[in-house]
Amino acid sequence: MALALEMKGITKYFSSTDVQANDNVNLTVEAGEVLALVGENGAGKTTLMNILYGLIKPDSGEIFINGEKVQIGHPDDAIKNGIGMVHQHFKLVPSFTVAQNIILGMEPNKAGFLSPKEENKVVKELADKFNLPVDPKAQIRDLPVGMQQRVEILKVLLREAKILILDEPTAVLTPQEVKELMDVVRQLAKMGYSVIFITHKLIEVMEVADKVSVMRAGKNVGNKKVSDTNIPDLARMMVGREVLLRVKKDTIQRGKPVFEAKDVSVSDVHGLAAISHVSFNVHEGEIVGLAGVSGNGQTELVEVISGMRPLDGGNLYLNEQDITQANVRDRRNAGVAHIPEDRMEVGLNLQTNLDENLIISRYNQSEFSKFGFLLGKSISRFAETVVKSFSIAAAKPGEDISMLSGGNLQKVVVGRELSGQPSFIIANQPTRGLDVGSIEFVHKTLIEERDRGAGVLLVSVELEEIMALADRILVLFRGQIQGELDAKTATEEEVGILMAGGKLSDLQTNQAKSGKESK
Amino acid sequence: MTGFFSVFTVELLNSGIRLATPVILAALGGALCNKAGVLNLALESMMLMGAFVGIVSAYFVGNSYIGLLIAMASGGLLGLVFAFLYHKYDVDLVILAIAFNLIIQELTVYVMRVMFGNVGSWSDPSINRIPDIEIPLIKDIPVLGNILSGYNIIVYFSWAVTIVMYLVLYKMKFGRHIRAVGENREAAETVGINAVRIQTMALIISGVLSALGGAFLSIGHLKLFTRNMSNGRGWTAVAAALFGANHPIGTALASLFFGLTEAFAVRIQNVTDLPPNLVELLPNFATLIVLIFIALREKLRENNARRRFRAELRAEEQQKAAS
Ligand SMILES: Nc1ncnc2c1ncn2[C@@H]1O[C@H](COP(=O)(O)OP(=O)(O)O)[C@@H](O)[C@H]1O
Ligand SMILES: [Mg+2]
Numbered sequence: 127m128a129l130a131l132e133m134k135g136i137t138k139y140f141s142s143t144d145v146q147a148n149d150n151v152n153l154t155v156e157a158g159e160v161l162a163l164v165g166e167n168g169a170g171k172t173t174l175m176n177i178l179y180g181l182i183k184p185d186s187g188e189i190f191i192n193g194e195k196v197q198i199g200h201p202d203d204a205i206k207n208g209i210g211m212v213h214q215h216f217k218l219v220p221s222f223t224v225a226q227n228i229i230l231g232m233e234p235n236k237a238g239f240l241s242p243k244e245e246n247k248v249v250k251e252l253a254d255k256f257n258l259p260v261d262p263k264a265q266i267r268d269l270p271v272g273m274q275q276r277v278e279i280l281k282v283l284l285r286e287a288k289i290l291i292l293d294e295p296t297a298v299l300t301p302q303e304v305k306e307l308m309d310v311v312r313q314l315a316k317m318g319y320s321v322i323f324i325t326h327k328l329i330e331v332m333e334v335a336d337k338v339s340v341m342r343a344g345k346n347v348g349n350k351k352v353s354d355t356n357i358p359d360l361a362r363m364m365v366g367r368e369v370l371l372r373v374k375k376d377t378i379q380r381g382k383p384v385f386e387a388k389d390v391s392v393s394d395v396h397g398l399a400a401i402s403h404v405s406f407n408v409h410e411g412e413i414v415g416l417a418g419v420s421g422n423g424q425t426e427l428v429e430v431i432s433g434m435r436p437l438d439g440g441n442l443y444l445n446e447q448d449i450t451q452a453n454v455r456d457r458r459n460a461g462v463a464h465i466p467e468d469r470m471e472v473g474l475n476l477q478t479n480l481d482e483n484l485i486i487s488r489y490n491q492s493e494f495s496k497f498g499f500l501l502g503k504s505i506s507r508f509a510e511t512v513v514k515s516f517s518i519a520a521a522k523p524g525e526d527i528s529m530l531s532g533g534n535l536q537k538v539v540v541g542r543e544l545s546g547q548p549s550f551i552i553a554n555q556p557t558r559g560l561d562v563g564s565i566e567f568v569h570k571t572l573i574e575e576r577d578r579g580a581g582v583l584l585v586s587v588e589l590e591e592i593m594a595l596a597d598r599i600l601v602l603f604r605g606q607i608q609g610e611l612d613a614k615t616a617t618e619e620e621v622g623i624l625m626a627g628g629k630l631s632d633l634q635t636n637q638a639k640s641g642k643e644s645k
Numbered sequence: 646m647t648g649f650f651s652v653f654t655v656e657l658l659n660s661g662i663r664l665a666t667p668v669i670l671a672a673l674g675g676a677l678c679n680k681a682g683v684l685n686l687a688l689e690s691m692m693l694m695g696a697f698v699g700i701v702s703a704y705f706v707g708n709s710y711i712g713l714l715i716a717m718a719s720g721g722l723l724g725l726v727f728a729f730l731y732h733k734y735d736v737d738l739v740i741l742a743i744a745f746n747l748i749i750q751e752l753t754v755y756v757m758r759v760m761f762g763n764v765g766s767w768s769d770p771s772i773n774r775i776p777d778i779e780i781p782l783i784k785d786i787p788v789l790g791n792i793l794s795g796y797n798i799i800v801y802f803s804w805a806v807t808i809v810m811y812l813v814l815y816k817m818k819f820g821r822h823i824r825a826v827g828e829n830r831e832a833a834e835t836v837g838i839n840a841v842r843i844q845t846m847a848l849i850i851s852g853v854l855s856a857l858g859g860a861f862l863s864i865g866h867l868k869l870f871t872r873n874m875s876n877g878r879g880w881t882a883v884a885a886a887l888f889g890a891n892h893p894i895g896t897a898l899a900s901l902f903f904g905l906t907e908a909f910a911v912r913i914q915n916v917t918d919l920p921p922n923l924v925e926l927l928p929n930f931a932t933l934i935v936l937i938f939i940a941l942r943e944k945l946r947e948n949n950a951r952r953r954f955r956a957e958l959r960a961e962e963q964q965k966a967a968s
Contacts, residue, residue: 202837217832219825230825231836235818281836391958397950438951439958 128193130157130320131178131209131289136187138173143529147173148184149344155289155320155337160311162331162352163324165341166364166561168531171324172214174341175291179211180204191289210287212278214294218266225249225262228281252284256317258310270421272303279310289320296330297559300419301589301622308334326364326561328357329590340364365563372594373569376577377614380597381410384581385431385550390440392426392605400426401605403440408550408581413572415596415613416585417621423605424585425467428554431583432464433457444550458487463548465539467555467585469532473539476528480518481509483527484542516541516571533564540571551575554585569595589618589625603627655791657908662792662800663866665904667692667858667875669803671882672900673810674851676891680814681847682827682840686742687727688855689879690749691720695856696874697753700772700863701760709773709864713799713857720856721849723749728845746879754872766871775799775865799861803897806854810893823847855879877929884932887939899935906931 131154138148147170155161165171176182178189180198189196191207198204204211218227225245234244246262253260258276266274275295282290292311296304311321311334323334331338332352340348340363348363361369385408392401401423408414418424429435431442433454441450444460452460466472474483485494485505494505506524518530518537527538536556544551553572557565572595576582586592592599592613599611601624609624623633671688678685698719703712727745730736754764761767775797784794814820825833826840834840858878863870881903888902889895910927917924 201835213835217829217835219828219832221828222821222825226821227832230833231822231838233818233821238817238819240816240818240821391954393951393954395947395950397954399954438955439962 129154129190130159130192131155132190132193133174133178134188134190136174136177136189137185138170138177138182139185146344148177148187151187151341151344151346153339153346153349155322157288157320158315158318159337160315160321160323160335162335162338163322163341164326164328164331164338164360164364166326166563167533167559168343169341169364170344171341172293175211175293175322175324178204179209179291205285205287208286208288209291210282210285210289211291212275212282212293212295214297216274216278218274218277220265220267222266223262224260224264224266224269224277227266227277228252228262228284230281232284248284249280252280256280256283257313270303271298272300272306275299275303275307276310288318289322290314291322291324293324294326294559295323296325296327300587302419304330328360328364328562331360332357342366361562364561369562369566373566373573375573375595378411378577380412381579383407384410384445385583386443387431388441388443390427390430390442391438392423392430392435393438394426399605401430401437404602404605404607405440406600406607406610408583410549410579410581411576412597413576413582413584413595415592415599416583416602417589417592417599417625418587418602418608419625420587422602424554424587424602426605427602428464428467428552428585431552432462432466461549463543463546463551465543465551465553465556467558469535469539474527474535478526479524480513480527480538481505481524483538484509484512487542488546512541512545515545517567533560533567536560536564536568540568544571544575547578547580548575549580551580551582552585553582555587556584557586557588557591589621592621593618601625655788657905657912658792659795660911661901661905661908663796663904664907665901666796666800666803666865667861667878668882668885668903669897669900670799670806670858670861671851671855671879672885672889672896673803673806673893674854675882676886676889676893676896677810677814677823678844678847678851679886679891680827681823681844682830683728683731683844683847684738684742685727685848685851686739686883687723687745687879688851688882689875689877690742690745691723691852691855692859692862692875692879692882693749693753693873694723695720695859696863697757697859697870698856699860700767700868700870703864704769704772707771709775710798712864713775713860716856716860717853720852720854720859722852723856724848724850724852725845727852728848731848732841732845750873753870757870757872764872766869768869772864772868774868775861797861797865799857799865802857807893807897814893855882858882881928881932884936884939888935902935903928903931 133151133153136148136151139146151174153174163171173182177184178198180200180203183199189198196207198207219230228249229245233240234248235241249260249262258280260273260276260280266277279290295307299307311323314321325331335352338350338352338355338360339346340360342364387407388405390401390404391399394400404427406414416424426435430437433452437450441448443449444457444462447460449457449460470476475486485508489495489500494501494508516537518534518541527535530538540556556568556572560568572582572584584592584595596613599613599616599621601608601621603625604627608627609630611620619633620630623630671692675685675688695716699712699716702715703709706712723745727741730741731738757767758764777795777797780794784790814824822833822838823843826838826843830840859875862874882900885899885903886896888899889897907928910924914921914924
């Protein structure tokens with residue numbers, strides 16, 4: 127049987143950024159097969175898929191569907207050839223219902239008038255056929271991300287795609303949702319669909335894929351059967367060197383408490399409790415991991431601690447000083463650093479250059495400004511040292527940062543926040559969307575800060591990350607601390623059960639501590 | 646006494662509805678553009694264009710109805726040019742609108758002066774005002790007949806547009822595509838909907854409607870063109886669309902509110918000793934208050950929610966302390 131899809135010698139050069147995004151890339155997929163496409167940020171995965179979907183024109187290369195050569199110049203051509211793409215950022219209309227979104231652009235109608243009944247029926251049948259239950263009448267904006275993604279998949283299936291491209295589908299999902307997605311993907315493969323699954327989480331490759339293609343700097347550096355490879359092997363191919371998937375961490379003696387939250391309560395916009403009666407502390411030389419499924423109050427808690435949101439009850443202390451009423455600047459001056467979860471919107475100003483982004487938290491210190499005028503020279507000097515010590519690749523002081531990759535953007539944030547020797551660091555999802563190499567860097571840096579004596583509050587929905595870095599684990603559930611665990615003895619099961627709102631006593635005591643094995 | 650009062654209110658309603666008509670038309674156009682995700686702050690210029698072109702073509706053609714049609718065409722053309730500059734050259738929407746508003750204001754005065762030698766205003770006895778029409782049957786209903794009947798065709802048309810726009814936006818495929826483009830343009834484009842075409846059509850329709858509203862001023866309500874005749878009604882329309890949450894019915898009702906305020910201001914000048922200049926400001930005040938209310942609506946709701954939450958927390962604490 128002919129291959130469902132073959133891409134041959136795909137080459138694409140972007141003159142605007144001077145990047146060879148795809149360099150003679152070959153890729154094949156059979157029907158009923160899941161192909162994982164892996165590579166670091168900027169390796170060219172999305173570009174390759176955009177070419178396949180007709181969003182970008184390649185400089186050269188050929189595409190064959192079921193053995194026949196095809197020309198794809200526009201997404202319509204791709205759809206006609208049975209190719210469907212679920213984009214990294216969903217393309218849904220929030221106020222529309224599930225059915226309205228799935229059927230958008232191909233609504234059944236009589237003289238232009240719509241029939242909601244007919245629409246819901248079509249969608250219901252589609253959902254049943256693929257065993258992907260959805261509520262056709264639910265509004266998209268009320269649905270969790272995992273459900274929205276399901277809607278995107280159904281949208282593609284309604285257009286009769288046989289080859290599905292999923293671009294980093296797991297980046298935004300909770301662990302539970304990831305599991306469900308994996309099942310969906312396996313099921314589609316069983317039904318004869320081909321799935322191209324883009325990710326940079328290698329554990330997912332091992333779980334879901336039959337075959338894996340690795341890209342590095344625009345080149346296809348390996349095609350393997352998943353059964354013939356392993357995670358360290360793939361990581362080496364992706365990064366081009368040995369990487370530590372789990373950074374080394376010595377046990378050190380923690381010092382006195384540096385930060386304390388006492389009985390903190392915060393309301394959301396509707397006047398309901400987002401955080402209620404939360405108390406905990408962070409010591410010097412300690413990483414406290416705040417685990418939890420996203421949406422359980424992490425965002426609100428971090429905003430309160432960093433001073434971006436007023437709290438409604440309770441107190442905050444930094445080095446025994448009450449900072450409950452202190453504003454963001456005062457807190458920063460007192461030694462708080464904050465790596466926010468959204469580097470594009472909150473962490474950085476993408477409209478300006480590297481220098482300004484690096485001094486934005488300290489521009490009014492006498493070192494960088496006098497009488498309201500910025501001191502260009504000392505700012506550049508400072509920028510240079512940060513670029514060097516945090517090895518921010520491809521960035522030159524004075525240059526715009528909007529073209530930097532995700533990993534390097536995060537290094538800019540980390541560099542700015544950690545270069546003032548803070549005593550307390552809030553790291554909110556510090557590795558979200560980063561590739562293996564950058565994750566390694568961020569993890570190492572956080573541990574170095576701990577070893578230096580800083581207290582670190584690490585907020586993460588990635589269980590792996592919490593297990594790898596934390597000395598002590600707190601689990602947040604519905605705005606409350608569901609439990610506290612010593613990281614030395616905690617198992618993934620224990621954290622998992624707390625994250626789901628359960629109690630430790632629910633776990634059977636005879637269960638082996640199997641989740642703690644290290645790869 | 647009661648008889649006098651009923652006449653008074655019906656008349657107030659009559660003139661409120663008349664004064665609301667140009668605002669309704671422009672506001673519906675503005676709401677449609679908002680729904681399609683393309684901010685149209687050039688309603689004022691489109692209205693002024695319609696007022697001028699309407700009366701001038703009525704004068705030359707000798708038929709005011711044809712004057713209306715030509716005015717609508719001129720507004721549509723303005724919308725098309727607006728869309729072209731926006732889509733082709735990516736001009737900022739606000740800058741584009743400011744340019745349109747300034748240019749049309751100066752252009753109408755200039756052309757008026759060149760053609761008729763007047764600076765402030767112009768009229769001609771040969772021009773006919775669009776006649777009022779009584780609706781058979783409805784006009785005989787007591788009280789309601791007087792409220793609903795006796796206007797010119799533009800007024801009835803504005804009501805029809807309100808309903809048609811509602812049906813199109815919420816019951817028809819085309820309208821759903823408009824809303825999809827407005828809310829998430831990429832979502833619409835990836836399923837093959839032509840966003841540029843939809844936004845262009847919305848801008849053209851808003852031009853047609855606003856210009857008709859303008860023509861209502863010059864040949865529907867009066868038979869006269871004065872410089873800057875739209876006099877901020879295009880901006881009132883922007884506020885009405887906001888106030889009505891871009892829903893056609895809500896937008897029409899918001900416009901009616903503004904029309905009634907204006908009518909009230911006119912009436913009150915006859916019965917009070919307040920300085921007329923001050924009373925004339927009343928509609929502007931109403932707009933201002935509505936805009937402030939719109940801006941603060943969300944904030945106020947959040948603040949109330951927070952206050953409630955804090956009170957609950959305190960009550961909880963006191964209870965704990967007591968026990
Ligand atoms: N439209 C574009 N114009 C210019 N450069 C681009 C464009 N799209 C991607 N690139 C560049 O091409 C490279 C590959 O990007 P991409 O395919 O998005 O990588 P990946 O999806 O593997 O993270 C990056 O260096 C990126 O900056
Ligand atoms: Mg990508």
